[in-house]
Amino acid sequence: MSFEYGLYVPGRSVFHRIDPRAKIIWALTVLAFSIYNGNYVMNPIYGGMIYASVLIALISSKPTSFWYKLFGGLSVAILFFSLLFWPASVPLGGKPLLVIPVLGWKYTDLALRLALSKAFLVLSPIIAIATIFITSRPGDLFQALVKWRFPYRLAYIPILALRFLPTVIVEIRTIIDAQKSRALELEKGSIPSRIRKYVAVFVPLMIRMMKSALELGVALDSKGFGAMKTRTFSKELRWRIYDTLILIMFTALYAVMLIVITRFLAW
Amino acid sequence: MATAIKIEDLWVRYREEEDYAVKGLSLEIGEGEFVLLMGPSGCGKTTLCLTIMGIIPRVIKAEVKGSVRVFDLDPLNASPTEIAKYVTIVFQNPEMQLVTTSVYEEVAFPLENFGLPRDEIKRRVKEVLEVVGLSGLEDRSPASLSGGQKQALAIASVLALRPKIIILDEPTSQLDPQGTKRVTDLILKLRKEFETTILAVEHRIEWAVEYVDRILVMSGGKIVLEGDPKTVFSKEIKPEEAGFRPPQVSEIAYKLVRSGVALPTIPISLNEALNIFRGILDERAASS
Ligand SMILES: Nc1ncnc2c1ncn2[C@@H]1O[C@H](COP(=O)(O)OP(=O)(O)OP(=O)(O)O)[C@@H](O)[C@H]1O
Ligand SMILES: [Mg+2]
Numbered sequence: 001m002s003f004e005y006g007l008y009v010p011g012r013s014v015f016h017r018i019d020p021r022a023k024i025i026w027a028l029t030v031l032a033f034s035i036y037n038g039n040y041v042m043n044p045i046y047g048g049m050i051y052a053s054v055l056i057a058l059i060s061s062k063p064t065s066f067w068y069k070l071f072g073g074l075s076v077a078i079l080f081f082s083l084l085f086w087p088a089s090v091p092l093g094g095k096p097l098l099v100i101p102v103l104g105w106k107y108t109d110l111a112l113r114l115a116l117s118k119a120f121l122v123l124s125p126i127i128a129i130a131t132i133f134i135t136s137r138p139g140d141l142f143q144a145l146v147k148w149r150f151p152y153r154l155a156y157i158p159i160l161a162l163r164f165l166p167t168v169i170v171e172i173r174t175i176i177d178a179q180k181s182r183a184l185e186l187e188k189g190s191i192p193s194r195i196r197k198y199v200a201v202f203v204p205l206m207i208r209m210m211k212s213a214l215e216l217g218v219a220l221d222s223k224g225f226g227a228m229k230t231r232t233f234s235k236e237l238r239w240r241i242y243d244t245l246i247l248i249m250f251t252a253l254y255a256v257m258l259i260v261i262t263r264f265l266a267w
Numbered sequence: 268m269a270t271a272i273k274i275e276d277l278w279v280r281y282r283e284e285e286d287y288a289v290k291g292l293s294l295e296i297g298e299g300e301f302v303l304l305m306g307p308s309g310c311g312k313t314t315l316c317l318t319i320m321g322i323i324p325r326v327i328k329a330e331v332k333g334s335v336r337v338f339d340l341d342p343l344n345a346s347p348t349e350i351a352k353y354v355t356i357v358f359q360n361p362e363m364q365l366v367t368t369s370v371y372e373e374v375a376f377p378l379e380n381f382g383l384p385r386d387e388i389k390r391r392v393k394e395v396l397e398v399v400g401l402s403g404l405e406d407r408s409p410a411s412l413s414g415g416q417k418q419a420l421a422i423a424s425v426l427a428l429r430p431k432i433i434i435l436d437e438p439t440s441q442l443d444p445q446g447t448k449r450v451t452d453l454i455l456k457l458r459k460e461f462e463t464t465i466l467a468v469e470h471r472i473e474w475a476v477e478y479v480d481r482i483l484v485m486s487g488g489k490i491v492l493e494g495d496p497k498t499v500f501s502k503e504i505k506p507e508e509a510g511f512r513p514p515q516v517s518e519i520a521y522k523l524v525r526s527g528v529a530l531p532t533i534p535i536s537l538n539e540a541l542n543i544f545r546g547i548l549d550e551r552a553a554s555s
Contacts, residue, residue, distance in 0.1 A: 002410070002411075004368075004408040004410040004411050005368045005369075005408045005410075006368055008368065010406075137368060137369065138367075138368045139367055139368060139369065139372045159367075160366065162368065163365075163366060163367060163368050166410045167362055167410070212363050214327075215358065215360060215363040215364075216363050216364075216366070217326060218317070218322055218326055218327065218358070219358060219363060219364035219366065220366060221322055221325070221326045221347060222320060222322060222347075222351075222355060222356050222364075222425075223366070223376055223377040223380060223424065223425075224347055224348065224351050224377050224380035224381045224428075225366075225376075225377075225380050226347075226380075227346065227347040227348045227351070227380055227381065228348065228380065228381065228382050230382065231379045231380050231381075231382055232378075232379050232382050232383060232384070232385060232388070233379060233385075234375045234378070234379060234385050234388035234389055234392070235371075235375075236385065
């Protein structure tokens with residue numbers, strides 16, 4: 001992955017074409033319904049349905065394989081740890097399904113519900129937010145924030161972070177190569193010695209970044225960044241009917257499913 | 268010829284430094300002039316450029332004494348918006364001056380910051396990308412461009428502001444030979460077709476020697492030598508001291524002179540050298 005556009009992966013999917021503001025609202029909707037389910041309803045089927053909807057959003061936007069690996073791995077890890085620790089740390093009643101011998105952890109049906117709901121509570125919003133970044137040009141996200149009256153000087157900071165992601169990756173590779181050529185073997189040795197070796201990568205990186213930050217500040221100033229109170233956007237974001245419809249569709253889906261599932265599929 | 272830049276007795280000392288980086292420097296550059304600024308590393312070239320831009324002391328804190336004029340503007344006390352109408356700068360490292368994630372956005376960025384109308388921005392971006400030869404790459408990310416293309420993009424983004432003066436601080440020093448050629452050709456194009464006033468810091472001279480009006484040689488925070496290329500290279504220049512190499516033909520001529528060959532003048536370009544050598548041969552043929 002070169003991250004040449006930050007996290008953005010160019011494409012022409014539905015999610016690529018909707019207004020970034022609609023995507024942000026959608027992600028907030030996912031967050032709200034996930035929190036509600038994970039904390040109050042605790043219905044893993046409903047949680048799983050929200051999770052499936054964000055996965056569909058992600059897959060339909062055809063990201064690079066990096067993202068599949070990342071979220072595949074993350075999903076497995078979070079489900080695993082959630083199933084391991086929630087039942088152990090919160091004593092709940094319910095039908096015991098399984099008891100771990102020595103440790104004495106009881107897996108009741110309630111515990112399983114809790115664990116799954118909590119896992120989906122974490123996973124769905126993360127994937128939804130990532131989908132925003134994967135399908136929106138950083139410049140459009142910037143414009144979305146400015147349209148919502150965020151001060152533009154502040155709103156540009158995360159955009160710069162995205163822009164310089166590839167630069168930082170190249171810098172890290174260069175430093176690691178340079179240190180390797182001086183026989184610094186990062187993959188070998190005890191943990192303390194490995195930590196010391198990573199410091200040998202981190203310190204030059206910070207020094208170079210500080211120098212770069214100064215250069216960047218000067219470059220931004222010479223391009224008039226911050227010179228005026230407001231700025232124009234030559235390609236203006238336009239909210240279309242389509243964006244409203246998609247938002248209504250998702251919100252209605254989440255609300256209707258909430259009612260249906262809690263009524264008829266209550267676990 | 269109107270005066271584009273006029274500096275009188277300029278002293279610049281960075282905060283927390285004991286010594287001055289620029290020490291009593293004076294210079295004058297006329298409108299439409301193409302000037303090269305040369306000199307060893309650390310002699311204060313970048314400091315001078317940043318002071319003309321007003322970036323010192325506005326962004327980088329320093330003590331500044333003396334007077335700087337850019338047309339009728341005092342950059343030390345003017346706002347970035349005013350300064351940008353007169354003068355803009357391209358830096359050495361293409362990576363750190365590209366701040367967006369597409370070629371289009373990069374050129375539009377300064378225009379948007381200055382609040383230009385939308386249609387005007389689109390028109391200028393199109394026009395400028397044609398000038399620098401990046402049309403058709405609007406959606407590409409700057410990170411995916413070659414070094415020469417990156418620097419051409421950086422130049423495009425300042426050109427779009429239509430400044431009267433462009434300062435280029437070592438625009439080619441981080442580029443490979445191809446990238447260097449692309450950028451130097453572009454600078455010459457600005458010179459010939461648009462008659463922009465250009466102040467370029469450069470260590471290489473060959474590409475510009477026939478077009479440049481004046482060379483300023485800096486050392487220790489001052490201008491120590493100044494004149495058209497012919498005058499500057501008429502006396503031997505030692506690269507180790509000066510921080511730049513004279514044209515190769517001039518270096519050969521210095522050697523010839525040292526070994527006792529009498530040359531009418533020190534040539535600065537290949538054509539000139541050929542003429543001089545032909546002249547010498549003709550003379551010898553005539554006298555023998
Ligand atoms: N931000 C700074 N803070 C303190 N000192 C600085 C700063 N920038 C430059 N200097 C010092 O000021 C002097 C002049 O530096 P300057 O960068 O202007 O030289 P230069 O001629 O551009 O050199 P180079 O060819 O290496 O780019 C040097 O001694 C340098 O160490
Ligand atoms: Mg410099």
